[in-house]
Amino acid sequence: MRKLFLKIISVLGLMRLWRYAMxxxxxxxxxxxxxxxxxxxxxxxxxxxxxxxxxxxxxxxxxxxxxxxxxxxxxxxxxxxxxxxxxxxxxxxxxxxxxxxxxxxxxxxxxxxxxxxxxxxxxxxxxEPFWVDRLDYAIQAAVDSDKEIVVNGQTITLKADSRESLTRSFKAMRDLAKTGTRGDEEMRDEIDQLIGSLESESGSSLKDVFEGDDWxxxxxxxxxxxxxxxxxxxxxxxxxxxxxxxxxxxxxxxxxxxxxxxxxxxxxxxxxxxxxxxxxxxxxxxxxxxxxxxxxxxxxxxxxxxxxxxxxxxxxxxxxxxxxxxxxxxxxxxxxxxxxxxxxxxxxxxxxx
Ligand SMILES: [Zn+2]
Missing domain, CATH: 3.20.20.370 (Glycoside hydrolase/deacetylase)
Incomplete structure (x- = not known):
C-alpha cells in the first residue's frame, strides 16, 4: 500500500515536471x-x-x-x-x-x-460505411463456424467460438489487408470482394442498417x-x-x-x-x-x-x-x-x- 502510494506520488511529481517543461x-x-x-x-x-x-x-x-x-x-x-x-x-x-x-x-x-x-x-x-465497419458487421453476420479465408496472399482462419475469437479474427483480417507494399486501390478491391462474399453468405450487410446507425x-x-x-x-x-x-x-x-x-x-x-x-x-x-x-x-x-x-x-x-x-x-x-x-x-x- 505504502509502495503504491509512493509510486503514485512520484508519477504525479514527474507529470507535473513534464507538464511544466512542455x-x-x-x-x-x-x-x-x-x-x-x-x-x-x-x-x-x-x-x-x-x-x-x-x-x-x-x-x-x-x-x-x-x-x-x-x-x-x-x-x-x-x-x-x-x-x-x-x-x-x-x-x-x-x-x-x-x-x-x-x-x-x-x-x-x-x-x-x-x-x-x-x-x-x-x-x-x-x-457508404467505412470498410472496417462493414467488415466488422459482415464477420459477425457470416462467421458462425471456423472459416478459412485468403487475405493479401495469406490464408487465415476466422474463428467463431466466442466473441473474443471473432474480435481477434476481425483484427487479424483488417491488419493483414493493410500490411505489405501493395497500393491502396489494390487493397480496397480485394477487401471489397471479401466483404461482399461474406455479405452474400449471410444475406445481410451493414448497408441495410447504416442510415442513422449510432455506431x-x-x-x-x-x-x-x-x-x-x-x-x-x-x-x-x-x-x-x-x-x-x-x-x-x-x-x-x-x-x-x-x-x-x-x-x-x-x-x-x-x-x-x-x-x-x-x-x-x-x-x-x-x-x-x-x-x-x-x-x-x-x-x-x-x-x-x-x-x-x-x-x-x-x-x-x-x-x-x-x-x-x-x-x-x-x-x-x-x-x-x-x-x-x-x-x-x-x-x-x-x-x-
Ligand atoms: Zn480515418
Whole structure:
C-alpha cells in the first residue's frame, strides 16, 4: 500500500515536471467514434468504441489541467503568428461519424471544448460505411463456424467460438489487408470482394442498417453544415474515399485533397483549411501537395507534441487512451507515456547495437 502510494506520488511529481517543461507545446488528441452500448440495439461492433461516459470523464479531467483551443489557434501558435498558450490542447475526431455530432458534440459544449471533425466526403455523398465497419458487421453476420479465408496472399482462419475469437479474427483480417507494399486501390478491391462474399453468405450487410446507425453511420451534409457553422466545431477534410495518400500516385492524392476541400466548402459555405491523413499515411510529397491546395494544417498519427516551428503539414497527435483510470489518461494525454516509450526503445536499440 505504502509502495503504491509512493509510486503514485512520484508519477504525479514527474507529470507535473513534464507538464511544466512542455507547457509551450501544443498537444493534439484524437478519437474516432464516440458511442456506447444501450443506445443502439441494432448491433455492437467488435472494434472497441470510446464511450460517452469516457469522453465526459476525460474532458472533465483534462480541462482542469489543460486549456482546450481550436485547430485554428493551434496552427497560429505553431506558425509563430501568436504567442503560445500554456498547456494547450486540441481535440480532433477522425472519419465524420454521425455519433460525433449526435453524441460527442453535447459533451464538448458541456465543457466548452472546441473540436475538429475530419470528414471523408465520398462516404457522406454516397451514404457508404467505412470498410472496417462493414467488415466488422459482415464477420459477425457470416462467421458462425471456423472459416478459412485468403487475405493479401495469406490464408487465415476466422474463428467463431466466442466473441473474443471473432474480435481477434476481425483484427487479424483488417491488419493483414493493410500490411505489405501493395497500393491502396489494390487493397480496397480485394477487401471489397471479401466483404461482399461474406455479405452474400449471410444475406445481410451493414448497408441495410447504416442510415442513422449510432455506431457506423456517417454524418449527412445537413449535419456537416450545422457542425461547420457551430462555433465550437471546425470541419476538416479526411479525403474523398478515405484513401491512404502515401500509397497512391500523386495525381490521385492531389484530386483527393482538392475535391474533398471544395465539396466541403461548397456544402458548408465555410473555408476548409485543415486536413487529416487517413491511417496517418503520407509520403515525402504529400504535405507539399496538401499545402498547394490551400490547406494550412495536416495531422498524422505519429505520436508526440508540437512546438512553435513544427511543420504544420505533419502535426503529431496522441490517441486518447481507452480507460477510466485518471492517472493513465493524464499520463498518456500529456505525451509523457510516448516520451518514455521513445527513451526505452532508444536504449534497447543501443544495447543491441
Ligand atoms: Zn480515418
Amino acid at each position: 507547457r509551450k507545446r501544443v498537444i493534439i488528441l484524437y478519437l474516432h467514434g464516440v458511442m456506447d452500448q444501450g443506445v443502439s440495439s441494432t448491433w455492437v461492433p467488435l472494434r472497441p468504441q470510446y464511450s460517452r461516459k469516457q469522453l465526459d470523464q476525460a474532458l472533465s479531467l483534462l480541462s482542469r489541467h489543460y486549456r482546450f483551443i481550436s485547430i485554428d489557434t493551434a496552427r497560429q501558435i505553431i506558425a509563430g503568428e501568436i504567442a503560445a498558450i500554456d498547456n494547450s490542447m486540441v481535440l480532433t475526431f477522425d472519419d465524420g461519424y454521425l455519433n460525433n455530432w449526435k453524441h460527442a458534440a453535447p459533451i464538448l459544449r458541456k465543457y466548452g471544448v472546441p473540436a475538429v471533425f475530419y470528414v471523408a466526403t465520398g462516404n457522406i455523398e454516397k451514404r 457506423a453511420g456517417v454524418m449527412a451534409w445537413s449535419d456537416v453544415q450545422a457542425a461547420a457553422n457551430d462555433e465550437m466545431i471546425s470541419v476538416g477534410s479526411h479525403t474523398v474515399d478515405h484513401v491512404r495518400l502515401g500509397e497512391v500516385r500523386d495525381d490521385r492524392a492531389s484530386s483527393e485533397l482538392s475535391v474533398s476541400k471544395s465539396v466541403i466548402e461548397s456544402k458548408t459555405g465555410v473555408e476548409c483549411q485543415h486536413f487529416c491523413y487517413p491511417n496517418g499515411s503520407y509520403n515525402q510529397r504529400t504535405p507539399a501537395i496538401a499545402r498547394q491546395h490551400g490547406y494550412r494544417s495536416a495531422v498524422t498519427v505519429e505520436a508526440g507534441l508540437n512546438k512553435v516551428g513544427s511543420d504544420p503539414m505533419t502535426l503529431r497527435r496522441i490517441h486518447l487512451p481507452d480507460t477510466e483510470d485518471e492517472l493513465q489518461i493524464l499520463y498518456v494525454a500529456s505525451g509523457l507515456s510516448d516520451a518514455i516509450d521513445g527513451i526505452r526503445k532508444a536504449l534497447s536499440r543501443r544495447r543491441k547495437g
